Amino acid sequence: MKRRFLAVLLGVLALVSSACSSLSKEAKELPPMSFAGDHTFSTLDLREVVAAEVGEAVKGKWERSAVDDGAFAIERFYAKQGFGFARVAYELVHVENKPDRAVFTIEEGPRVAFEDLEFIGATSISRKTMEAFFPKPSRSVAHPVWWVESQIASAARDLEDYFYKNGYLDARVSEPVTSFDAKQRHARVKVDVVEGVLSRITKIELEGAPEDIQAPLQRAADAFTGRPYSPLVAGAVRSQLEEVLAARGYADGKASAKLPERGADGSTTVTFKIEPGPRVRIASVEIRGVKRTQRDTVLELLTLNRGDFYSIDKERESFRALYQSGLFSSVRVSLAPGSEEERVLIVELNEANAVELYVEPGYGSYERFRVGLGGRLKNLFGTGRSLEIDGSLAELAQRGRVSLITPRVFGTDIRSTFSVFSNRREEPSFTSRENGLAWNFARRLSRRLSATLGYEFRSTSVSNVDVIGPQVQALIDAVEISSVALTPVFDTRDSVFVPSKGGLTKLTFQVADGTIGSELDFLRLRFAHSTYLPVWDDGVLAVSWRTGLIVPTHNSDSIPLQERFFNGGENTVRSFREDELGPTDSQNNPLGGEVYHVFSIELRQKLTGNLDAGLFFDTGNVQLDHDDYFESTGFRDAIGVGLRYVLPIGPIRLDLGVNPDPDNGEDRSVLHFTVGMAF
Numbered sequence: 001m002k003r004r005f006l007a008v009l010l011g012v013l014a015l016v017s018s019a020c021s022s023l024s025k026e027a028k029e030l031p032p033m034s035f036a037g038d039h040t041f042s043t044l045d046l047r048e049v050v051a052a053e054v055g056e057a058v059k060g061k062w063e064r065s066a067v068d069d070g071a072f073a074i075e076r077f078y079a080k081q082g083f084g085f086a087r088v089a090y091e092l093v094h095v096e097n098k099p100d101r102a103v104f105t106i107e108e109g110p111r112v113a114f115e116d117l118e119f120i121g122a123t124s125i126s127r128k129t130m131e132a133f134f135p136k137p138s139r140s141v142a143h144p145v146w147w148v149e150s151q152i153a154s155a156a157r158d159l160e161d162y163f164y165k166n167g168y169l170d171a172r173v174s175e176p177v178t179s180f181d182a183k184q185r186h187a188r189v190k191v192d193v194v195e196g197v198l199s200r201i202t203k204i205e206l207e208g209a210p211e212d213i214q215a216p217l218q219r220a221a222d223a224f225t226g227r228p229y230s231p232l233v234a235g236a237v238r239s240q241l242e243e244v245l246a247a248r249g250y251a252d253g254k255a256s257a258k259l260p261e262r263g264a265d266g267s268t269t270v271t272f273k274i275e276p277g278p279r280v281r282i283a284s285v286e287i288r289g290v291k292r293t294q295r296d297t298v299l300e301l302l303t304l305n306r307g308d309f310y311s312i313d314k315e316r317e318s319f320r321a322l323y324q325s326g327l328f329s330s331v332r333v334s335l336a337p338g339s340e341e342e343r344v345l346i347v348e349l350n351e352a353n354a355v356e357l358y359v360e361p362g363y364g365s366y367e368r369f370r371v372g373l374g375g376r377l378k379n380l381f382g383t384g385r386s387l388e389i390d391g392s393l394a395e396l397a398q399r400g401r402v403s404l405i406t407p408r409v410f411g412t413d414i415r416s417t418f419s420v421f422s423n424r425r426e427e428p429s430f431t432s433r434e435n436g437l438a439w440n441f442a443r444r445l446s447r448r449l450s451a452t453l454g455y456e457f458r459s460t461s462v463s464n465v466d467v468i469g470p471q472v473q474a475l476i477d478a479v480e481i482s483s484v485a486l487t488p489v490f491d492t493r494d495s496v497f498v499p500s501k502g503g504l505t506k507l508t509f510q511v512a513d514g515t516i517g518s519e520l521d522f523l524r525l526r527f528a529h530s531t532y533l534p535v536w537d538d539g540v541l542a543v544s545w546r547t548g549l550i551v552p553t554h555n556s557d558s559i560p561l562q563e564r565f566f567n568g569g570e571n572t573v574r575s576f577r578e579d580e581l582g583p584t585d586s587q588n589n590p591l592g593g594e595v596y597h598v599f600s601i602e603l604r605q606k607l608t609g610n611l612d613a614g615l616f617f618d619t620g621n622v623q624l625d626h627d628d629y630f631e632s633t634g635f636r637d638a639i640g641v642g643l644r645y646v647l648p649i650g651p652i653r654l655d656l657g658v659n660p661d662p663d664n665g666e667d668r669s670v671l672h673f674t675v676g677m678a679f
Helices: 002-020 025-029 043-054 064-080 126-133 149-165 210-223 231-248 295-301 311-322 470-476
Strands: 033-035 085-092 101-105 113-120 177-180 186-194 200-207 254-257 265-276 281-288 328-335 344-349 354-363 368-379 387-395 395-407 417-424 430-446 449-463 481-493 502-512 521-534 539-552 595-608 613-624 636-647 650-658 669-677
Touching: 025 344, 033 043, 043 481, 064 149, 113 126, 113 650, 126 200, 149 186, 200 295, 210 231, 231 254, 231 265, 231 311, 281 295, 295 311, 311 328, 311 344, 354 669, 613 650
Parallel strands: 033 101, 113 186, 200 265, 281 344
Antiparallel strands: 085 101, 177 186, 254 265, 328 344, 354 368, 368 387, 387 395, 395 417, 417 430, 430 449, 449 481, 481 502, 502 521, 521 539, 539 595, 595 613, 613 636, 636 650, 650 669
């Protein structure tokens, strides 16, 4: 115990010694100095203030000018701490056979609290906006805001600049006037504002614009009419005009504003001189930095090629296509310098690693522990294509897939994925197996909207079937399914893993038919929509509707077990275990159905750090026959709470779902542990 105490004591002494030694080198080298009247701040603080001001100028002995500077620095220091009336006197004391000593005598005066702020004359800008430039006054004795004159004056200048930038070119904000109480301990500040007339753009004229782009230039300029005028807005107009020029081949085009013409009422006409320069055509494309990638692969990703007129929009599109291909770790696209009408487009690239491997552990309440394994061979033979192998292993499910991905098909931005797959999963009442191939074509139609069109062939079968009874024997069948599907997706979420606003809408329309080689004919529709609404700080209300409908067609009379919809589990109605909600046989084995619905509402709240909480309600059903899609029977509910811990791969989620009205044999509550949000 004594040794531990001694060690702690030595540690404290070391910290004190370190703090003392933090005096600046300049402070140590200064000639002697002393202070009188310093009640609030330490001698160490004041020595540092003087050293910062005069340390470089003083070499061995004091000069009166340096002492004067030190006194002024101490006054400024006190003023910044709220001692607006502090004064510092000084003298040089001669000491026989020693360096002269600088003696600073401080009259601190009262420390002044900032109590009130008043604006006079301002009507166009809100008080809340103006207050944001100033310290916030406070009447709290425990936590006062100190009055600092220089800070108030700086805020007034910033406020005047704000008026100017928002079109009040003649606005003036006077020096703040401060009044004090009798003891000079409380300050009240008045700020006088003269706004003047608001200058607003009523017309923008263009001089020297090429006739072929006069119209788009004028449209770009007219978009600013009606806005308050300021030099910043004029700069924005200039940038937009130069963007239009560069988008139409005038790579060096310039626009410059003349002095505006302002009327007495604030109406403002701005004239821009257009200097387009030559319209540039791409003479050739020079590709730098590639070793594995074929030249044609790079050219296919470019939207600018030899013979094209230059366009800054196409330059940016080319950059995005190259970078988003995943083939390159860095990308730079630029025109060669010069003033010629034909110039070289330079594409500078650094190739990314060609091989990627990953291992992703996971857990689900039904499948239990699982591990995802995969690898990607990018830029196969330098063509830009990728070969991907991925799969997952779990106690109740095994999945594997090999895919060949072509990022651009026939020079378009359509992405092709050809896959061969094999899956096995033990469901609660049977085991399903499927082997097959798929070929999908995906295209992003806009920043938020994408669509996928695909073909799939699957050989499916079931085994270890527990369902019994003559009415379900028709559901047990091994079939080969050939189908096409269209899936549009509209995504406005701000995060894929933990969204706080926006929404996600996904619709899949699938057709299987004998004319394309299918043994089972059906139409299948899946729809999912989720909305995420911020409700307060770090609180999100998430709402979801998911539904499915499958209809046998032509010569098919029923849908086999492995193709039917099931409900219940960690991502649907959470008061049930996996697939256990819905119609059952005489032994309570789930049969699935041709219709399902799930409605969910969840209130999500951040607790601390990466830890979130959730309060949820789910309701859903399964109907045996597609004719009962609009029937409201069979709905079962879940009420629950949960915790989520957010990781880079998604949140780890623990949910407790309670069944408010359990039937015979049903659990009253179910605990789910998995990775990822329910929706």
